[in-house]
Amino acid sequence: MKAERVIAYVDGFNLYFGLRDKGWHRYYWLNIKLLCQNLIRSPQHLILVKYFTSRIKSPPDKKRRQSIFIDALNTISGMKLYYGKYESFPVECESCGYKGKVPEEKMTDVQIGVEIVSDAYQNNFDTALLVSGDIDLVPSIEMIKYKFPNKRVIVVFPPMRSSDELRGVAHGYIHITEQVLKKSLLPEQIATVGGYILERPSKWR
Numbered sequence: 001m002k003a004e005r006v007i008a009y010v011d012g013f014n015l016y017f018g019l020r021d022k023g024w025h026r027y028y029w030l031n032i033k034l035l036c037q038n039l040i041r042s043p044q045h046l047i048l049v050k051y052f053t054s055r056i057k058s059p060p061d062k063k064r065r066q067s068i069f070i071d072a073l074n075t076i077s078g079m080k081l082y083y084g085k086y087e088s089f090p091v092e093c094e095s096c097g098y099k100g101k102v103p104e105e106k107m108t109d110v111q112i113g114v115e116i117v118s119d120a121y122q123n124n125f126d127t128a129l130l131v132s133g134d135i136d137l138v139p140s141i142e143m144i145k146y147k148f149p150n151k152r153v154i155v156v157f158p159p160m161r162s163s164d165e166l167r168g169v170a171h172g173y174i175h176i177t178e179q180v181l182k183k184s185l186l187p188e189q190i191a192t193v194g195g196y197i198l199e200r201p202s203k204w205r
Contacts, residue, residue, distance in 0.1 A: 003045040007125040008036035009112050011132035011158075012053035018133065018158030018176075027181040028204045029069070033076050035184035036129055039156055039174055044127065046078070050115055052108045054084040065201040072190050072198050082115070084108045113140040120144045120151055127152045130170070133161030141169045 010032055019027050033049045040046055051073060056063050073079060084107035109132075116128050117140050128144070130137065130153055141153045155170040157163070167173050190198045 001043045003043050005124070005126045006036075006040055006044050006046045006129055007116075007119055008033075008046065008049045008129040008131060009116050010036070010049060010051045011108055011112060011134055012051055013108060014132045014134055014161055015158040015176075018161040022159040024159060024178070024181070025204055027178075027185070028065075029072075029186050029200045030181070031076065031184055031186045032073060033079050035176075035180065036131070038180050038184050039129065039176075046129075047125070049079045050082060050112075051079060052082045052084065052111050054108065065203065068198055068201060071192065072186055075190055075192055075198075082111050084111060109134050109136040113137060116140055116153075117143055120148050125151065127154060129154050129156055130166075131156040131158065131176075133157050133163045133166065135163050135165040138165050138169050141166070145169065145171075 015030075016028065019025070032051050033046070036049050037046050053070070055070070056066055070081065073081060112130070112132065112134075113136075116130065116137075119125055119128070128151070130141070132155070141155075144151055144153055152171040153169075155163075155166045155173045157166075157173060157175050159176060162175070186200065188200050192198060
């Protein structure tokens with residue numbers, strides 16, 4: 001039987017916030033490629049994982065933990081990382097009058113949409129594994145279904161991130177379970193090519 005080529009597209013912040021809202025901080029230290037590998041079945045063959053994120057600017061401790069995680073992902077072959085923007089926007093509380101800034105991630109959904117449609121046009125995959133609950137990705141799935149009826153898009157919902165809209169347009173869907181997460185963690189320590197040791201952040205244990 002011919003192998004079914006799979007490319008995974010992972011919305012990093014959608015996955016992170018799903019884990020956070022579930023209270024599963026111990027699963028932040030994820031081997032993203034292994035997670036995707038654990039979600040597919042023979043004769044499917046995972047040929048590439050595209051991971052979309054944005055580098056946060058503050059607070060310093062969170063910035064450091066994210067940098068360690070990104071460095072860890074960069075040691076994994078078969079992964080490609082894409083970066084959007086993380087910007088702060090002014091907010092004001094109507095009830096108490098508090099004024100401040102709220103950080104917000106930008107461009108991830110656009111980048112994912114461009115990549116998944118581009119890969120479909122270039123015939124780079126037979127099945128796309130889309131790890132996100134962002135309904136802004138519905139048009140990209142609809143375009144692939146219309147232009148490439150022989151290709152499939154399977155949506156993988158992070159914890160607390162299910163979407164009826166995505167479920168309705170995808171060829172299938174999967175919910176990430178704790179059982180899968182347990183099997184998809186990075187080692188406690190990882191050595192970079194330069195010999196530097198990356199260690200799982202203590203707050204992620």
